[in-house]
Each structure stands twice: as structure tokens, then as C-alpha cells.
Amino acid sequence: xxxxxxxxxxxxxxxxxxxxxxxxxxxxxxxxxxxxxxxxxxxxxxxxxxxxxxxxxxxxxxxxxxxxxxxxxxxxxxxxxxxxxxxxxxxxxxxxxxxxxxxxxxxxxxxxxxxxxxxxxxxxxxxxxxxxxxxxxxxxxxxx
Numbered sequence: 001x002x003x004x005x006x007x008x009x010x011x012x013x014x015x016x017x018x019x020x021x022x023x024x025x026x027x028x029x030x031x032x033x034x035x036x037x038x039x040x041x042x043x044x045x046x047x048x049x050x051x052x053x054x055x056x057x058x059x060x061x062x063x064x065x066x067x068x069x070x071x072x073x074x075x076x077x078x079x080x081x082x083x084x085x086x087x088x089x090x091x092x093x094x095x096x097x098x099x100x101x102x103x104x105x106x107x108x109x110x111x112x113x114x115x116x117x118x119x120x121x122x123x124x125x126x127x128x129x130x131x132x133x134x135x136x137x138x139x140x141x142x143x144x
Contacts, residue, residue, distance in 0.1 A: 011052035035110035
């Protein structure tokens with residue numbers, strides 16, 4: 001018996017759309033479930049080297065919950081590429097300013113790094129409120 005390996009074209013044809021409401025959900029726990037769906041680990045046809053996951057639309061990203069004292073203590077850092085260009089922002093400020101970025105960073109940490117992971121991350125759509133432009137794809141509600 002041969003090992004099943006899904007092709008990129010077949011994976012693209014079988015992708016579905018899911019919508020999840022992040023209101024009141026813990027950031028890390030929800031991000032791990034979303035990353036698993038983006039990766040395709042919930043499917044019987046999972047192939048590690050192919051982006052065979054589904055599309056996920058996350059709503060109410062600004063109402064996500066952080067446990068413990070992460071809201072005040074967690075710091076997000078990035079480098080601009082210039083000398084002395086380290087920028088820092090607290091989780092509380094990032095949640096007010098750009099909640100989509102906080103959720104995307106949490107999911108990105110759980111995906112494979114490189115071209116495959118970047119391709120998987122393009123299937124994630126995050127919105128701070130309840131409105132989204134993907135109604136034509138008829139997304140199915142995903143249990144958080």
C-alpha cells in the first residue's frame with residue numbers, strides 16, 4: 001500500500017470556508033485551533049508539505065481575551081531594519097490599535113516557517129468587528 005500524498009491542485013479544490021467568533025475566547029487556545037485548520041490537520045487527506053488547509057474568517061478580534069497579566073506585561077517587538085530600530089508595543093495598546101495583527105502573530109507562531117507557512121497564513125482573514133466581505137463564500141460556523 002502506498003502512502004497518500006495530496007496534490008496542490010486537489011487541495012485547492014477541496015478547501016472550505018469557516019467563520020469563528022473570537023469574542024470572549026482566550027487568544028492562544030483559539031489561535032491553536034485556527035492554526036490546525038489552516039494547516040489541514042483536521043482532514044484525513046493531510047499532507048505535511050502541501051497547503052491543504054481551509055480558509056478561516058475570524059470576527060471580533062478586538063474582543064479576544066488574554067489570561068493572567070499578559071494584557072499589561074506582554075510586549076510585542078519587531079525590528080525596522082535600521083540601526084537601533086527595535087520597536088515595542090504592549091499587548092493592551094496593540095489590542096486597541098491593531099487587534100488583527102495580534103491574532104495573526106499568534107497564529108503565525110504556530111504555523112511552519114517559510115514559503116509554506118506564508119501561503120497558509122494568506123488563508124486567514126481577521127476582522128476587528130462582526131462585518132466581513134466573505135459572505136459569497138458561504139462560510140460555515142466553526143466551533144471554537
